[in-house]
Amino acid sequence: METTGLTIHEMRDLLDTGKISAAELTGSFLRRIHELDTRINAFIRVTKEQAEEAARRADRRIREGNSTLLTGIPLALKDIFVTEGIETTCASNILKGFVPPYDGTVVRRLREQDAVFLGKLNMDEFAMGSSNENSAFGPVRNPWDETRVSGGSSGGSAAAVAACMAAGSLGTDTGGSIRQPASHCGVVGLKPTYGRVSRYGVIAYASSLDQVGPLARDVEDCSLLLQAVAGYDPHDSTSVSLPVPDYRGSLKNGVKGMRIGCPKEYFIDGLDADVIASIRTALDRYRHLGAEIVDITLPHTDYAVACYYVIATAEASSNLARYDGIRFGQRIDDGGGLIEMYRNTRARGFGAEVKRRIMLGTFALSSGYYDAYYLKAQKIRTLIREDFAAAFDQVDAVLTPVAPTPAFLLGEKMDDPLQMYLSDIFTIPVNLAGTCAISLPCGFSAEGLPIGMQLIGKPFAEETILRAAWAFEQEAGIRKGPPL
Amino acid sequence: MTSRYEAVIGLEVHTQLTTSTKIFCGCSTAFGAPPNSHTCPVCLGLPGALPVLNRTVVEYAIRAGLATRCTIAPRSIFARKNYFYPDLPKGYQISQFELPICTGGHMEIETTAGGRKTIGITRIHMEEDAGKLIHPGEGSRFSHVDLNRAGTPLLEIVSEPDMRSSDEAVAYLRKLHQTVVYLGICDGNLEEGSFRCDANVSVRLRGAEKLGTRAELKNINSFRFVKQAIEYEIERQIDLIESGGAVVQETRLFDSASGVTRSMRGKEEAHDYRYFPDPDLVPVIVSEEWIQSVRGTLPELPDAKIERFASDLGLSRQDAEVLAADRALADYFEACAAAHNNPKGCANWVMGEVIRVLNESGQTIASCPLPPENLAGMVKRIDDGTISGKIAKTVFLEMWKSGKKADRIIEEKGLRQVTDSGAIEKVVDEIIAANPEQAAQYRSGKEKVFGFFVGQVMKASKGKANPQAVNDILKQKLAQD
Known part of the structure; x- marks a missing residue:
């Protein structure tokens, strides 16, 4: 296998033993991106020079014996992370030309380790979407079947890792935007607990739901990336000052005696038969590994999607007000005065889905509707959070599907936003509850498309779900690379 | 309306x-x-x-x-x-x-x-x-x-x-x-x-x-x-x-x-x-x-200050309001009164000359060049009779300009009030002798000329004679002849 197909922890050994240099490793990834990405479209921008420069810095550091876990590892960032001196667009026309004057906290933390950034990854515009078709830079194609979607909104982050165009990546997850594309692309994706990772320098979609997380080729890599970015940040008032445990250190402790819940509400009509079969197999495997499977109930699951589309859009309508053409990004000024400039800039700068959500959210917050929509949704959110709290009195983790179906065809749901919204039905409740969940491959459909399962953990119990995921991964031995 | x-x-x-x-x-x-x-x-x-x-x-x-x-x-x-x-x-x-x-x-x-x-x-x-x-x-x-x-x-x-x-x-x-x-x-x-x-x-x-x-x-x-x-x-x-x-x-x-x-x-x-x-x-x-720790750092507010200035320091309510209107002014006054225990006397100077000169020079109390302790030192010299209120105005302006303390100015410029009755008597005798016509007028009942004599004596003493002593001695001497 090419070095690009290795895991981060395998690359680490090669780098630290001098079998390969960061420059060579980076070179292989850049070549692979050059060869493949015209087909996949995972990258919005490849930062070749900066990557090569970072690799040279990493090599010096490795030679000096000061390497850390991610020194010299070629990673890529969803284009939602602001990066100093590198255009950051959030896959929107309205931000074209925006070169941030600062790095966000997670980017800074990775830079301090001398990780190598290969470029900025494609996504649904402003992280709004489940298929990565809402991008001003065109859709991302699924590396397993290029007629299918990658999932979204972190479609580029999932596809780049699946196609071995990056060793690992960072995405963001507001309603499933890491887990769902990870599932569709057959990689591991983790949404940490709200507050675990700083949001400073992450372009906001829905501030009370957004959370940064890693996408990687295996569970161990996922734990390494989380380790690197997790922790309190004084620049983010909502980040939590709890100590960051050694995630990797506890991976191998097994699941013997672990109680895993299986919520009946997640086995809905329309759930793909192959998905059901894979989840059943996974449950059996856990029994076999010594875990106890417990039937549980999460009674307010039905309301989650509606609740999410009120809260997320309400916050988005306000978060996206700053794109007004005054200070940065695109300004479309036909000389008709201020209001016209606002209208033109936003009408032409934002894509259809973004505008749809801004309008939904504006409506939900409007005088006379606030109580019926926003306030009601907040109450439902509390109920959903209580559902999980009650479930976690009984179990250590909850196992569910990630998405109702494997990756769907490009264009299949573009004319039906409601159908599209329902593809996040299993991931959304986790964001509303503010807790953590991991998506990892658990099988394949009849057409050979990857299927993912979701392990949901208690707040700040990333350790538990990583451990459960690692145990399954070892046991299942599921093929990692797509046939590219 | x-x-x-x-x-x-x-x-x-x-x-x-x-x-x-x-x-x-x-x-x-x-x-x-x-x-x-x-x-x-x-x-x-x-x-x-x-x-x-x-x-x-x-x-x-x-x-x-x-x-x-x-x-x-x-x-x-x-x-x-x-x-x-x-x-x-x-x-x-x-x-x-x-x-x-x-x-x-x-x-x-x-x-x-x-x-x-x-x-x-x-x-x-x-x-x-x-x-x-x-x-x-x-x-x-x-x-x-x-x-x-x-x-x-x-x-x-x-x-x-x-x-x-x-x-x-x-x-x-x-x-x-x-x-x-x-x-x-x-x-x-x-x-x-x-x-x-x-x-x-x-x-x-x-x-x-x-x-x-x-x-x-x-x-x-x-x-x-x-x-x-x-x-x-x-x-x-x-x-x-x-x-x-x-x-x-x-x-x-x-x-x-x-x-x-x-x-x-x-x-x-x-x-x-x-x-x-x-x-x-x-x-x-x-x-x-x-909340309690912030409460502990709250300064005294105007209403309480007015109350205290009036009841504890014996100022009139009106004076207390003028001084308390501005925290810096009130602080200035208090520092002055703390250095010399004559609140009323200090208040008069703060509300009078200090504010007047500040206004004339377009300054605020915060940038006042005259430290309150220096002003207190001068009021003290009025109160102990070292200088007269009139001479004090000269001392005040000099303190303001030079930054020197009142005692030094009084010393350097020889502004100490003359209270020695012998010295004053001598001047009074000379003045009466030099103005027999006015002395006669006074004795015939034209008491207005008394002011003329006071002025003459003060002028001759360069303002340093104690006005009360001058009054007493003049009355006594004019009545004698």
Whole structure:
């Protein structure tokens, strides 16, 4: 296998033993991106020079014996992370030309380790979407079947890792935007607990739901990336000052005696038969590994999607007000005065889905509707959070599907936003509850498309779900690379 | 005002806080820097930036709340007020809406009739200021945006509609101004916009329960304009009603040049601000201990100070009010009275010469070149008879100019008062001898010439003779012959 197909922890050994240099490793990834990405479209921008420069810095550091876990590892960032001196667009026309004057906290933390950034990854515009078709830079194609979607909104982050165009990546997850594309692309994706990772320098979609997380080729890599970015940040008032445990250190402790819940509400009509079969197999495997499977109930699951589309859009309508053409990004000024400039800039700068959500959210917050929509949704959110709290009195983790179906065809749901919204039905409740969940491959459909399962953990119990995921991964031995 | 009507007035005051950094980032709040030099990703509203609350702002809000007898909320919430304007970088202002930090307070004012009246404080909340637009003027298609002020902390202090005249409104505003300056949370500078006022004005028939429709007056940036704007507005509303019209709810802009208010936007055009809790900020938690520790740092407020100056220091109520009107002036006076235990004497000099010379030289008490201890040293020399009150004025000006202490000036210039009766007698004898005609006039009953003799003696002694001794000796000598 090419070095690009290795895991981060395998690359680490090669780098630290001098079998390969960061420059060579980076070179292989850049070549692979050059060869493949015209087909996949995972990258919005490849930062070749900066990557090569970072690799040279990493090599010096490795030679000096000061390497850390991610020194010299070629990673890529969803284009939602602001990066100093590198255009950051959030896959929107309205931000074209925006070169941030600062790095966000997670980017800074990775830079301090001398990780190598290969470029900025494609996504649904402003992280709004489940298929990565809402991008001003065109859709991302699924590396397993290029007629299918990658999932979204972190479609580029999932596809780049699946196609071995990056060793690992960072995405963001507001309603499933890491887990769902990870599932569709057959990689591991983790949404940490709200507050675990700083949001400073992450372009906001829905501030009370957004959370940064890693996408990687295996569970161990996922734990390494989380380790690197997790922790309190004084620049983010909502980040939590709890100590960051050694995630990797506890991976191998097994699941013997672990109680895993299986919520009946997640086995809905329309759930793909192959998905059901894979989840059943996974449950059996856990029994076999010594875990106890417990039937549980999460009674307010039905309301989650509606609740999410009120809260997320309400916050988005306000978060996206700053794109007004005054200070940065695109300004479309036909000389008709201020209001016209606002209208033109936003009408032409934002894509259809973004505008749809801004309008939904504006409506939900409007005088006379606030109580019926926003306030009601907040109450439902509390109920959903209580559902999980009650479930976690009984179990250590909850196992569910990630998405109702494997990756769907490009264009299949573009004319039906409601159908599209329902593809996040299993991931959304986790964001509303503010807790953590991991998506990892658990099988394949009849057409050979990857299927993912979701392990949901208690707040700040990333350790538990990583451990459960690692145990399954070892046991299942599921093929990692797509046939590219 | 037509006496059938009464006005109902409530004020919303924005006070800019004197914290050294902004409310949600570390940028400086200093006034007058080059445009956009005091900015960062947070106050520029750049994508990805997040606010972090400045703790000092909360402390200042607690101070204001305690001084106005408000309830301090143990948990308050920041909300977003959404609207588009180029001086508002994020497209929303971070403010407080449903759960402000302070509620339900009050302040006492003095009415023109000499009585006292309680004005309710509905709420005090924390928020960020917007930036500034600079319009280059005719011929330019563009306006410029300066975001140095964006993110400067403000307290909005909202009163109950408890005022019934422009005079009450001004009295409340002055009292509030005095209070926030006293608390050290606002510099009170009206020209630089540190203390801004909007007025809600309505009128109703006297005795009516129901409030009339109100107009909100904006852009009134001096105490005089507040009076003018409210009076104009009351008259406008009464005229409107008297002529069969109706007041409409609207925002009106005060034009200080013409003294009138003009409609800015009506109710239909009123913004729907779509307030909702800001998800980027956590609730503001204020513990009882915090409140108590802030209470411990509160300075004595004007009312208490006036009371103390009058009862403990024996000043007249009027003098006490003059001195307590300005915290720095009161501190100056107290330092002076502490150095020399004659509060009345010190007060007279502070209110008299000190203020006069400050005004003449365009200085404030904060930059007064004469230390209060030096002034006290001079008053002491008047009281112990070393110099006369008249000579003291010379000493005062010399202290002011040179920075020297009174004793040194008295010594160097030989200004010590002559109290030695032998020396004075000698001068008196000489003066009487030199002016026999006036002496005769005096003795024949023309007592007015006595003043002439005093003047002559003082002149001969270069003002240093003790005036009382001169009087006594002159009377005695003139009566002798």
